[in-house]
Amino acid sequence: MSSSKSDPVGIGSATLASVWDDMDRAMGQMFIMGFDGTEVTPQIQSLIENHHLGTILLTAKNLKSAEQTTKLILDLQTIAHNAGHPAPLAIGLDQENGGVNSLFDEAYIRQFPSAMGVAATGSTEMAYEIAKATGLELAAVGINWIMGPCLDVLTNVKNQPLGVRSMGDDPEEVSKFGVAYMKGYKDAGLATCGKHFPSYGNLEFLGSSLDVPIITDSLEQLSLSALVPFRNAISQGVNGMMVGGCAMSSAGVNVMHACLSEQVVDNLLRDDLGFDGVVMSECLEMEALSQNIGVGGGTVMAVNAGCDLVLLCRLFSVQQEAIKYLKLGYEDGAISAERIYKSLKRVLELKSCCTNWEKALNPSGMSSLSTLQPSHSMLSAEAYSASISVVRDKDRLLPLSSILDPEEEILLLTPLVKPLPASALSKRLESGSVMSPGSTTPWGKSVSLMSGENVFRELGRSIARKRRGRVLHTSYTAHGIRPAHENLVNRASAIIVVTADANQNLYQNGFTKHAAMICKSQLMRGGERREKPMVVVSVSSPYDFALDTSIGTYVCTYDFTETALQTLVEVLVGDLSPTGSLPGTINQSKRHHHSKQHWLVENFDEQRDVKALDDLLQTIEQEGPVNQRSELFGCSSTTFLLHNPGIEESHYVVRNSSTRSLLGFCCTYFFRSTASGVIGAILVDPDRRKLSIGRSLHSRAIRSLRQRGDVKRFQLGSRLPGVYLGIPTNNNVERKRLRRWFAGIGWNTALSRSVCSMILRDLSTWKAPEKISRSMQQADVELAVEFELVHGPEYADSIIDHVKTSSRQGVMEVYQLALADHSSCGIIRARRPKDKRVLGSVVLCSPGASWAEALPALKDTNDITWAISSPVISPSVGEYSTMLQGLILLGIRQIEQQQADAVLLDCVDGDGHFDSLSAMGFSVLHSFEEVSCDADSMSVPA
Numbered sequence: 001m002s003s004s005k006s007d008p009v010g011i012g013s014a015t016l017a018s019v020w021d022d023m024d025r026a027m028g029q030m031f032i033m034g035f036d037g038t039e040v041t042p043q044i045q046s047l048i049e050n051h052h053l054g055t056i057l058l059t060a061k062n063l064k065s066a067e068q069t070t071k072l073i074l075d076l077q078t079i080a081h082n083a084g085h086p087a088p089l090a091i092g093l094d095q096e097n098g099g100v101n102s103l104f105d106e107a108y109i110r111q112f113p114s115a116m117g118v119a120a121t122g123s124t125e126m127a128y129e130i131a132k133a134t135g136l137e138l139a140a141v142g143i144n145w146i147m148g149p150c151l152d153v154l155t156n157v158k159n160q161p162l163g164v165r166s167m168g169d170d171p172e173e174v175s176k177f178g179v180a181y182m183k184g185y186k187d188a189g190l191a192t193c194g195k196h197f198p199s200y201g202n203l204e205f206l207g208s209s210l211d212v213p214i215i216t217d218s219l220e221q222l223s224l225s226a227l228v229p230f231r232n233a234i235s236q237g238v239n240g241m242m243v244g245g246c247a248m249s250s251a252g253v254n255v256m257h258a259c260l261s262e263q264v265v266d267n268l269l270r271d272d273l274g275f276d277g278v279v280m281s282e283c284l285e286m287e288a289l290s291q292n293i294g295v296g297g298g299t300v301m302a303v304n305a306g307c308d309l310v311l312l313c314r315l316f317s318v319q320q321e322a323i324k325y326l327k328l329g330y331e332d333g334a335i336s337a338e339r340i341y342k343s344l345k346r347v348l349e350l351k352s353c354c355t356n357w358e359k360a361l362n363p364s365g366m367s368s369l370s371t372l373q374p375s376h377s378m379l380s381a382e383a384y385s386a387s388i389s390v391v392r393d394k395d396r397l398l399p400l401s402s403i404l405d406p407e408e409e410i411l412l413l414t415p416l417v418k419p420l421p422a423s424a425l426s427k428r429l430e431s432g433s434v435m436s437p438g439s440t441t442p443w444g445k446s447v448s449l450m451s452g453e454n455v456f457r458e459l460g461r462s463i464a465r466k467r468r469g470r471v472l473h474t475s476y477t478a479h480g481i482r483p484a485h486e487n488l489v490n491r492a493s494a495i496i497v498v499t500a501d502a503n504q505n506l507y508q509n510g511f512t513k514h515a516a517m518i519c520k521s522q523l524m525r526g527g528e529r530r531e532k533p534m535v536v537v538s539v540s541s542p543y544d545f546a547l548d549t550s551i552g553t554y555v556c557t558y559d560f561t562e563t564a565l566q567t568l569v570e571v572l573v574g575d576l577s578p579t580g581s582l583p584g585t586i587n588q589s590k591r592h593h594h595s596k597q598h599w600l601v602e603n604f605d606e607q608r609d610v611k612a613l614d615d616l617l618q619t620i621e622q623e624g625p626v627n628q629r630s631e632l633f634g635c636s637s638t639t640f641l642l643h644n645p646g647i648e649e650s651h652y653v654v655r656n657s658s659t660r661s662l663l664g665f666c667c668t669y670f671f672r673s674t675a676s677g678v679i680g681a682i683l684v685d686p687d688r689r690k691l692s693i694g695r696s697l698h699s700r701a702i703r704s705l706r707q708r709g710d711v712k713r714f715q716l717g718s719r720l721p722g723v724y725l726g727i728p729t730n731n732n733v734e735r736k737r738l739r740r741w742f743a744g745i746g747w748n749t750a751l752s753r754s755v756c757s758m759i760l761r762d763l764s765t766w767k768a769p770e771k772i773s774r775s776m777q778q779a780d781v782e783l784a785v786e787f788e789l790v791h792g793p794e795y796a797d798s799i800i801d802h803v804k805t806s807s808r809q810g811v812m813e814v815y816q817l818a819l820a821d822h823s824s825c826g827i828i829r830a831r832r833p834k835d836k837r838v839l840g841s842v843v844l845c846s847p848g849a850s851w852a853e854a855l856p857a858l859k860d861t862n863d864i865t866w867a868i869s870s871p872v873i874s875p876s877v878g879e880y881s882t883m884l885q886g887l888i889l890l891g892i893r894q895i896e897q898q899q900a901d902a903v904l905l906d907c908v909d910g911d912g913h914f915d916s917l918s919a920m921g922f923s924v925l926h927s928f929e930e931v932s933c934d935a936d937s938m939s940v941p942a
Contacts, residue, residue, distance in 0.1 A: 016345060019086050023337070026344045027326050028052025030303065032092060032280060034313040038064050040075045043316040048076070049083040051323050054347060055090040055145075055309060059102050066108040066141055070365045073142030077360040087351050088360035090191070092145040095134055096165055098559035099420050099540070108369040109137055110376040113387045115150055116164035116542070117558030119177050119583035121386040127180040130383055133376045135188025140368040144354040145191040147242065149181035151229040152201040154584075155217075157543045157750045162200050163501060164540060164558045168584030169201075169750040171228035178229045179236050186237075191354040193240035193280065194233045197269060198258060199226035200244055212257065212288045218250040219268070221736055227273070234275045239350050241275055243307065245282030245289050257282070257289055260298060265306035278343075278350045280309040285318055296325030303335055308343035384567040387558060389542065389580035392934065394552040397494070397533045399574025404494055404533075406469040411492035413485070413515065414456035415508050416475050417500050420561060456498060459565045463496075466573040478507035480878045481514045489518050494533040496572070500560065502544035509544070512536055514875040516550060517805065537568065542582050547751045549713055549934045550807050556582065585743050585750050599696040604651035604665070606641065612655065612662040613637040616683060623686045631728055631926050634859030639721050640667045640680065642854060646813050647671055647720065652700050654693050663688045666697035668705060669720070673812035675712040677705035677935070681724050698745055702938065715932040716747060717755070719810040719870070719907045721854035725755045726930035735929070742931065746938055752929035754910030757857050758922040759865075760903040763896060766921055768889060775882065785830040785839055785883075787890050792822035799827060802838035806872045814843055814870045817851045824849035828890050830883060839877050842887045843869040844894060855906055857925055863901030868892075870907070881916045888920065 020026050032055040035044040047053040056076060063069045073091055080089045093102050098114020112118070112130045119127075131149070138146060153174050154166040167177045182192050199222065203213035217226065230241070243259040255261035259281040269275050281302040284295050293301065295312070299322040302310050310326075312319045329335040390398060397403055400410065453475050460473035472488055489495060497515055502508035519532040535553045538544045539560035545551040555571065555578075557564045570576035604613075614637050621632040642649055647669050654664040667680040679701055684694045705711050717726030727742065727749070729735040739749040760766060790799075796819050803815050818825035830840040845851070845867040847858050858865045868891040873883050888905070895903055905922060908914065914924075 016341065016348075017086065020341070020344060023330065023340070024327070025052045026340055027323070027330070029054035029344050029347045030309060030326065030340065031055065031319070031322065032057050032090075032309045032311050033319050034059060034062075035316070036061055036314055038062055038068060039072065040079065043319075044076070045079055047316075047319065048079050048085075048089070052083075052085070053089075054085070054087070054351075055092060057092045057147075057311065057313065058143075059094070059313075060104070063103045066103070066105040066137075066369055067366055069103055070141040070363050074361070074363060077142070081357060081361060087348055088144075088355045088357055090145045090347070090351050090355065091143050092147055092193070093138060093143045094147045095138060095143075096148055096150060097130065097134060098164055098561065098564075100165055101420070103138070103141070103143075108366065108373065110373070110380045111561050111563040112380055113383050113564065114164040114559045115167045115177070115181075116583060117387040117564075117580075118383065119167040119173065120389050120542075120556070120558060120580040121383065122581065122583075123386065124176050124180040126383060126386065127177045128184040129379055131181040131184025132188045133184075133372070133379055135185045135190045136372055137369060137376070139189045140364045140366075140372070142360070142363040143190070144360075145193065145240070145350070146185050147193050147195060148185065149178045149192065149194060149233070150196070151175075151178045151194045151233055152196055152199050153226050153229060154201045154750070155199075155225055156202040157503075157541070161203075161504075164542075166201060170584040171225050173584060175229040175232040178233055182233055182236060182238055189354060191239040191350050193242055193278075194230055194238045195242035196244040196246075196282075197230055197241050198222055198244070198248070198264065199230075200246065201226055203246060212245060212247045212286075214247045214249050215258075216250050217736075219252055221250075224736075230269075231273055234273055234277075238275075238277060239353065240278040240280055240309075241269060242280045243269065243282065245286050256292065257298075259307060260289075260293070260301040260305050262305045270306055276346070278308045278346045279306055281307040281311050283311045283313045284322065285313055285315060290318075295321050296328075298322075299325045300329040300334055303329070303339065303343070308346045380563060381567075384563055385570075385576055385579070387580045388564075388567055388571055388576075388578045389556045389582055390571070390578050391542070391546060391554040391556060391582060392549070392552060393554075394549075395531075395533070397535055397553045398555075398572065400494060400533075400535070400572050401467060401574045404467075404469070406467060408493035409470045409472055409491065410463065410467075410494050410496060411488050412456070412460045412463065412471055412473040412496045412498070413476055413511075414453075414459070414473070414498040415500055415505070415511075416453065416477060417455050417560070419455050420559075455560065456565070458562070459498075459569065462566060462569045463572060466569055466575070476508075476511050480507065480511055481518070481876070485515075486518060489515065489532070490522075492532075494535070495519055496535045496537060498537050498539055499544045500538070500540045502538070503541060510875065510880070512545070512551070517875055535572070539564070539568075543751055546582060547748070547932055547934070556580075585748050599654045599664075599691075599693055601652050601654055601696050601700040604653050604667075608660075609653055609655070609662060610637045612660055613640075613653075613665055616662045616665060616685060619685060620683055628730060629860065629925075631724055631730075632856070634856030635723055636853075638853055639723060639856055642669070642720060642851075644720075644813060644817070644851075646673065646816060650701075650704055652697055652704075654697060661685075664693040664697050666701050667721075668701045669718060670705065670708060670711065671809050671813060674807055674809050675710055676715055676809040676932075677702075677708070677711040677713070678715045678718045678809055680718040680721060694741070695745055702746070706935070706938075711935045713809075713932055713935055714938050715809055715930065716742065717928055717930045719808075720813055720851075721856075722757070722906050723856060724928065725757065725907055725926075726752065726928035729754075729927045729929055739929070747931050748933060748937075749929070749931055751933075752931045754927070755930045756908050756910045756914070756927040757925040758905040758908050758917055759857070759860065759925045760892065760905075760920070760922045761863075761901075763892070763901055763903060766892075768892075769919060769921075772885060772889065772920060775885070784832060784834075786833055787828060787830050787886065789826050789828050789844075789890075789894055791826050793819050795819065795827065795829075798836070798838055799829065799841060802829070802841060802874070803872050805874055808870075811870045811872060814851075815841075815872075817849075818843040818845065818869075821850045824852075826894065828887055828894070830887060838874075840871070840873040840883045840887050842871045842891055843867075844891055845869055846898065855904070857904050857906065860902075860904070860925060864899070865902040865904050866895040866898065866900045867904040867906050868895075869905075885916055885920065888917070892920075 034057045097112040154169045167174045258264045284298045464471040499508045519534045522532045542556035621630045651667045664684040669678045824846045826844040
């Protein structure tokens with residue numbers, strides 16, 4: 001091997017320099033490793049000197065300040081230089097901004113919004129400037145490789161840990177912002193690394209720490225959505241790519257860990273997408289991977305799969321094991337020399353674009369940071385001002401100064417959250433300066449609890465200072481609203497509730513809804529009802545209450561850094577008019593692509609169209625997969641015709657006037673109790689699809705509902721009739737197609753609610769699980785309730801008052817039907833003995849009930865099936881799942897006495913209660929995604 005003097009490493013030549021003939025030296029460049037400590041440790045020094053380690057990943061645990069970071073990196077580079085490394089170390093860092101920053105220094109490193117926060121500005125120019133500013137600051141301290149941009153498309157916005165680290169749910173938008181970030185980093189002199197290939201935006205979690213999250217999308221589905229940003233980043237020259245450790249399971253691909261799979265790395269990433277840069281593995285120290293495969297074997301698999309860098313974050317013994325097995329793999333012939341040198345050349349090419357010895361040994365350091373700070377401070381303020389989004393302000397509560405006098409009190413209710421690792425509070429906690437001198441943990445609270453409260457303490461103080469008025473501040477936990485909270489709510493003139501990922505921390509959702517209920521039930525001195533102003537602020541995922549219109553004023557900050565919260569204060573008091581908007585399909589849902597064909601849509605005529613509708617239903621049902629029971633099984637035209645005085649229905653058809661056959665049918669309902677306009681079904685003849693019939697029906701339906709003037713909310717899916725509870729999801733391919741179709745005509749499908757119907761079969765052999773029976777006996781004592789079965793209109797007042805606490809569409813109507821049809825229906829209620837207040841209820845419906853036709857799932861089997869419908873549990877009940885199980889268990893026992901064979905749960909929230917009901921023996925019959933939106937946010941299609 002040879003190279004010219006101007007290229008001592010041999011990067012630019014066809015062959016590498018002779019220095020790389022040393023195979024140990026070459027293999028040392030194939031690892032990226034981390035270590036614990038803020039100074040060089042003997043272990044990391046040994047890895048550099050003795051094992052030729054070429055790349056180091058630093059984390060927040062290594063970094064105390066900009067000055068210390070500069071010295072640490074210079075020390076590391078000096079060790080490498082003195083050890084004879086031909087090329088400097090690549091020094092990597094995660095610095096995504098928002099809540100994911102490894103380096104924090106109040107004086108020298110500026111804070112910028114999270115990736116989703118930047119997307120909320122709507123400006124790719126802003127993204128570029130932020131990335132460049134971040135890159136210049138990192139380059140000044142010696143970082144040369146940033147682990148970004150994050151290119152994941154958040155195709156499932158709920159229950160995804162990625163959250164605001166993603167730029168949103170639209171592939172094209174994520175691509176644009178991702179490329180802008182990448183260009184900014186590069187112009188600052190950093191190498192880039194796209195992540196997390198093939199996408200962390202739609203993972204399924206099985207629960208155990210040894211179960212890796214799974215991607216269930218097929219390669220075709222990934223190509224249409226999740227891979228779009230990666231493909232565009234590759235075309236724009238991204239330097240590196242981090243491949244995740246998740247599993248993949250779908251048609252055509254079945255791998256345990258993506259980064260260990262040749263099918264994912266070499267075939268998909270390199271061959272199909274054409275990437276020839278550096279591929280980095282997920283950390284092989286992750287528990288599932290190390291336990292399932294082992295670090296040594298995982299190292300060999302990662303290299304053979306096509307990874308150029310194997311990541312091992314911190315344990316020296318594990319790092320040594322990986323090095324040993326890489327050498328062993330080479331010596332045994334499992335890894336070829338050609339494979340090693342291919343990776344070596346890629347790594348050296350990456351280093352050549354971001355570092356050299358002159359640059360590595362002479363960082364610009366503090367003088368450069370001092371020069372950058374004025375302009376970067378202005379950019380930070382501008383970015384946060386453009387990021388914060390007021391999603392809704394129905395009653396015009398903002399700014400609070402417009403509705404409150406200075407002497408009126410505001411109550412701030414905040415969850416307990418861990419301080420961000422790179423934040424001023426974390427630094428104060430590390431130094432112990434949060435506590436007063438000489439004190440321990442005041443009020444008997446733990447340091448963890450104290451730190452959780454301190455995260456938002458300055459927020460309350462800032463609001464008080466800005467408005468020159470009193471702010472009451474307290475935290476809330478999974479214990480829900482306590483008497484102290486109620487007293488403070490009653491005392492204050494306005495309430496601010498802060499949430500942080502309420503979709504994952506469900507107690508926050510329950511607490512907020514309960515607080516809203518209390519605010520809505522406030523009484524003035526004269527006894528008249530007056531709603532107390534309440535503002536909900538999401539400081540992490542914006543999807544907590546994005547579509548919940550019962551929360552009238554909703555603000556999103558996208559992170560809870562000090563800068564974000566200070567900007568929030570300016571919005572609340574009126575010093576700043578926010579201009580941010582939720583990124584992704586929420587905005588795009590208002591931009592409609594008009595159909596090229598406009599069909600004549602007629603009103604459904606029951607006398608004329610019933611037979612034709614029955615024929616259409618039969619055709620569509622028979623068209624479905626043979627091994628999958630259609631949602632339309634058991635349906636007839638009468639299923640969709642409710643003839644209910646509390647529900648106004650209007651149905652529409654596209655018909656062939658010559659043959660009188662129906663080409664398409666759409667049913668709509670207006671539920672007076674919730675002011676909801678609902679599309680219950682859009683059905684199109686399979687031979688007439690892709691001709692805009694469905695679009696024409698939808699346009700007429702929405703336009704007609706809007707003309708009413710009193711519709712507050714639109715919804716896809718209905719529990720009455722209970723045919724389609726939302727977009728069907730049993731077939732994943734069809735689910736994706738339908739989501740895209742509805743997104744294209746105005747619906748924000750990213751903000752959907754999982755719902756399903758469930759069934760308990762073979763009731764004659766069923767027994768309640770002992771664990772559940774015991775917990776029910778204990779719950780009777782803890783919940784202090786009595787359960788009873790009631791029938792008939794004499795119980796209407798107490799039941800209806802209780803059901804009014806639910807805002808779900810169709811629930812009130814189900815109870816009214818059950819009360820009226822007391823010979824075929826019953827209601828199980830849970831009451832508190834001391835005041836007879838109803839705390840929970842469910843409806844029992846026999847197959848002979850007057851409205852059973854609207855529940856075609858009752859006909860799913862040839863057996864006698866009863867339904868348990870519409871659980872309503874008071875927000876004041878802390879043990880929701882326990883109460884739900886108790887009501888359903890008693891319902892099953894009542895149904896057993898009727899000699900029934902099966903029990904149907906017609907509508908179950910799929911996210912929160914699936915596990916507790918599965919434990920009782922129920923299985924999913926049909927699954928759906930219910931989609932709803934505020935009427936004001938739905939544009940009328942042409």
